[in-house]
Amino acid sequence: MKKITNPVRTIVAMILLTATVLTANAQNVGDTFTETNNVRYEITSLNPNKVKVTYSEGEENPPSGDITIPATVNNNNIDYSVTEIGEEAFIYCDGLTSITIPNSVTKIGYEAFNIVQG
Secondary structure (H helix, E strand, C coil), X not given: CXXXXXXXXXXXXXXXXXXXXHHHCCCCCCCEEECHHHCEEEEEEECCEEEEEECXXXXXXXXXXXXXXXXXXXXXXXEEEEEEECCCCXXXXXXXXXXXCCCCCCEECCXXXXXCCC
């Protein structure tokens, strides 16, 4: 006996499955992620893709040592241009000895390096 399926039901199910897969990797403005050297980034724009270095209160391993902020970072196979260092981004980062900032950074927030000892 041959099973007959409703084509509309099949199409709707495929659309819902596709939407679920796409939203699983979706990025939103305000989302954060951590990259090399425990530097945290916050998405500030999706068109074009931009991020800023941001502070994460309570971070167990804050950035330390010699830090190089790259001009671009990748998260979930999406490249983002690093365009700013946010307010208090490196506050209380004891042990931060140097930081290299790329030309793509056009804004440095208030107290971005406040209370930094290296």
